Amino acid sequence: MDITLKVNGTACTGSPEARKTLADFLRDDLNLTGTHVGCEHGVCGACTVILDGRAVRSCLMLAVQAAGSEVTTIEGLAVDGELGPLQQAMWDAHSFQCGFCTPGFVMQATAFLGDHPDADEQQIREALSGNICRCTGYQSIIEGVLLAAERNRARSGRP
């Protein structure tokens, strides 16, 4: 089935089989391999992308369901090779180790911080509790998100 969608600001077309997941479409058809597939049943969150402003699990969506939508993947966050503010904060905070869960956490946290710029630690933990990391024990990830939130507030002149 022919579909058109916008991915990381660029219009894309494709003809995925009806059963192809959005994750596989992004990875195989668009070569955007930054989106990782960790469980294929919607629990681990590694495949999280932002679709029309909401964090979704691209392993639980069919590519054809994304027709006409705007999708942001991990590849879409750094502008002109410059890390986005959350990415930079997560680098500074030593957030990750093996990096496999990373795109899911970054996309989930991007969507969450966008809606909850003043979130506290417990709210962030709850917001990220649908993403599994096996390496870090989460503390460094949470610290990265808190640091990004703090910098965002400082940038916008809020307390």
Place this chain on the structure above:
Amino acid sequence: MTAIAAERYTGASIKRSEDPRILTGAGRYVDDIKLPGMLHAAFARSPLAHARVLSVDVSAARALPGVVAVLTGADLDAMTVPAPDPLLALLGGAGPTPEFTLLATDKVRLVGDPVAIVVAESRYLAEDGCDLVEVEYDDLPPVMSAAFALDPNSPPLFANLGNNIARPHSRHEFGDVSGTFASADRIMDFHIDVHRHQNVPMEGRGCVASYDVDLGLMTVYAATQSVHITRNGIAARLGIDADKVRVLAGDIGGSFGLKIGASREEQAVAAVSRHLGRPVKWVEDRGENLTVSGQAREESFDVRAAISGDGDLLGLDVKMVIDTGAYPGMGTMVPSIVEAMLPGPYQLAALGFESTGAITNKATYVAYRGPWASETFIRERILDVIAKELGLDPVEIRLRNVAQRTDPPASMITGRPLAGVTTKESLERVAQLADYPAFRRRQAEAREQGRYLGIGVATFIEAAPGPRPPGPDGTLGMESMRLRLEEDGSVALFTGQMPHGQSHQTTLAQIAADEFGVPFEQVRVVVGDSDVVPFGLTGGSRSATMAGGVALHGARQLKAKVLDFAAYVMEASARDLVITDGDVWVRGDPATAIPVSEIAQRAASGQFGADVDADLEVEATFDGGQGGWSGGTHCAIVDVDVETGIVKVVRYIAVEDCGALINPAVVEGQIRGGVAQGIGAVLLERSAYAEDGNFQSATFMDYLMPTACDVPRIEIEHLQTVPLDDDVNFRGVGEGGMIVAPPTVVNAIEDALTPFGVRIYEQHLPPGRILELIAAADPGR
């Protein structure tokens, strides 16, 4: 001591050089590899735990459009040769040698055993093909417990063995076991079970095999902890020389001991690529990962403890039975390590240890972060129970029994010297940080309000890499590294380490940058190509000492070589030259500075005769120096809801000693990650089988792992005491968190449940089990 030349980077939490690619989606994991003409494989797998295979009909699968080939166990058997598991081959595992084929031929031995491989134009089509493979089975009784496996009447999984014994019974005694028990004031008996759980890296196993028919060369893109061990496994199975196999690895999405060597599936994929002359990719899905990639830890222990009336642990006599699962793996080796490590940092007068390994219709036992961890669990568990019986405090009984640090060091009764072990200091510091008296007051107040708080401590030592064995021939193994000054002025380190989250591309660069005298960004750490890097393995928490040490010594050797050459071109004495910030200059005369890149370019110009060594490359080795132990004490405070059975870890403290820190943030990440896995092992994770052998935890809805809401902030304090070596005092921290967190948490839970009289002799304590323990201890509830 020979200090590192300049400690600008070593010891600081330098930001990781891995992160810019990982944070932007530019990492290269095995599933990201895409080769021209690449096909996709999937495996048709057994739904039964134990059965004879009567027939395999692949005709319908072969006829499916898009399917390129379907091969059965017999087909694979005809195109490969028998070969041992490459890790077992490397470590020299002895004992019974079961005979089996790459894919099942005569029988299947666990749910998920591969029966046929389907290769198609896409993974979707390959899985469609698997659905069309028709297998006729004849059920056999499943062997689902070690007890049944050791019953002579259990049906043998492997015909050539005739029984289900993976490791024959053995007994060893250290010290005077019978005398120690005869003279003890008290003898206490315990039965302790450790349940089956597993690695579960976020990226499962996988590979892309690509055979060049013309050159006879096999290239395998792998997810592995060692490109060379994988190469050896593939080459042996294909029956070709190892130099005809090249293994490449990029980023690896975790492993925790799972991805060493080459699994049966990966060997089958390589064989099929050679057969078809096309690249073939296989990446397991989560169901395969949970069901068949491997599991660990299912062990039971009968423990007798000889104790003095005032709380000295005099001796232990332990019987261990390990369930090694279906196929040969790490399990047969684990009891020997448990035996060696069982005394821990404590001074025992005697140890008796016997063990038996059983073969069952479950997933194969694989290495999982601290494979011998059960020794710490049983030791730290019984110390608490003994303390309770004698009316001692858990910290007090440990301080009483811990070996004093003496010169020469005391030795474990099993042989290894306890050189530089700081258990005592870590215990005392943990007790301070946790503020025991204040906690006991809070605990008493909480109990009055119906809240059950508990505190638990446990200690561990981790051979990371372990102390140098006594004697002139004592060695900790050999780590190699090639180092080269490139023409762009960068220092390239070629290491056999295969990082999969450990940040070696950062930490090794920190050390080499300081020692050689270039900015951190000017060091390039090359990993993951069996044609290019020396032999190595990332595992066993060895790399901080071994790879860190060879990076230091190698950088020192390379620097000496570069200075000798620079002395020639700069017409100075090498003794007067220094390298700082990437420049070579005559000490005291900054105007002479020239970039090391210029020196390297001069060397590469080829204008020098045989009398000038212009080859700015060294091959360095390091034997581990004096090595040493990592170790420490952890403390957990838990809140147990006795109505729901839910346990919340509210505070967690780790006081650790891993010697000199290379990168504190990296060290702390390793500790926290291990602790999280240990918390998961106690409160959530279990690889569960039904009595008929069906696997019951094949999804993340059934195999539960800790989330950000289950793991508390983990407070870490580092002790850095007792340097043992002249200059390499970095020690590993990969496994300690996972080793010591389970007894720490279980001890805290038992402490919380003291009013109910609960005693805990197991490790898996999900809410339902907590409620059962309370009910059993207090039938009135």
